[in-house]
Amino acid sequence: MTTDHRAPTLLGRVVRVWGGDDRRGDVATALTLFALGWLLLEVGLVDLFRGGPLGATTPQPWWRVALLAVGCALTLAKRSHPMLALAGGVAVTLVDLAWGGSLAILLVLWDLLFAAAMWSGPTARRWLWSTAVVLSVAGAVAAGEATRDARAFVTMGLNLGAILLVPMWWADNVRQKSELAAVERSRADEARRTAELERERAADLARIGELDRHEAVRAERAAMARDLHDVIASHLSTIAIHSGAALSGPPDADRDRGALEQVRASAVESLTEMRSMIELLRADAPRDPLAAPGRLDRLDDLLDAARADGTVVTVDDPDGVAGADRPAAVGHALYRIAQEALTNARKHAPGAGVAVRLAREPALGDVVALEVRNAAPPTGRPGDVASAAPLSAGTGMLTMRERAEALGGSFEAGPTDDGGWAVRARVPSGAFDAGSGTDTESGARTR
16 A cells, blocks of 8 residues: 655645644644634624524624633744643633624634644643543533423534544644654655664675785785796796706816706696696696695705705604695695705705704693704805895795794794804694604604
8 A cells, every 4th residue: 555645635734734743833723713713703603502593693792802812822832832822712701702602713722722732741641531531521511401391402412522532633633643644754754874884884894895805816926926936936946046056166077967957847836836836726726835736745856956956955854744644734834844944055055054943842742843944055165156145035034934824833044153143943733643743753863
């Protein structure tokens, strides 16, 4: 069921004309009542309760007009003081009844009753309804007892009900309609506010989604940067070191060939890992850095590549960590940290010995510790191209730290007391099988 709000209802027109939507309407109502009442007085609608003839042509005395003016003036206060205005209207009506009664004053009383029922409080309205009902019933009973005629009882009851009860019933109806309209407006305002909040929430969710996408892109770029650094920088550093070593001395066919073989092996390994990374990046599924294959079991290949240029590398793995079962993320992180640490040692301390230590630390919650320590670089190697300022991207320490801390571990690096450099990383792991290692005997393994 719909309502056409473009055209005002008849009830709305009557309320605006009779009761007024504002205080200026009260003035218009008072003037209208006075003009209509004067017209009714002029046509002789007086002495309604004396049984005199209606429509008498004799001009009315000035006091009836004055009484009508007093009643109309009371209607100006019906909105601010409805009960006081009604009390004054009742007094004017009693005076008019003493003079025989007139329809003009009844109209004024009718308007004041409407106003009292419309704008007074709940307690005043209950009292007003009770009084009007009692007066209507009492008047009807009195008329019936006086005449001993049921018709008089019914007639008086209808007359008093029309004068006293109808305006209050109409006012209650109008007030209920107004309250319902106010409730509907409040609901509409609440619905608009709710819709606005929903729009703002949708906009916030869209902004949060956009920020999440930016964060995902940033994290993906950071992971790609780490992988590219680990894959490319290590192999390129190996190529630079071997080629520099070959160029630093006089031509030697065997030595130069060995250097070229190492350069080729590093280049092939670099291309292989780059191909694997490209295939991973081009896959439909999103990259999962924790799903990278565990590569700590390839630590021997990494150490052999470091020894190929003459670097002495010792390994201490008392718990067989290198060959033990481990989470893929732990093995991948430890392998990359060891690879970067060995590369840095060969670049910044060429010719110095390097010690690699792997150990489990159950006291800290089954933590795997990795330490790569190199001695102070030897001096006095004239003509050694490898001893020149090394090539570096400057992000090796950052990538190692990120790999350790991404798994809840720790990382530290710094100079040692003997002038060398040490890299220490601790990564938590609860999936090692101590019995699965290839070498669980304590002690150092030197190759």
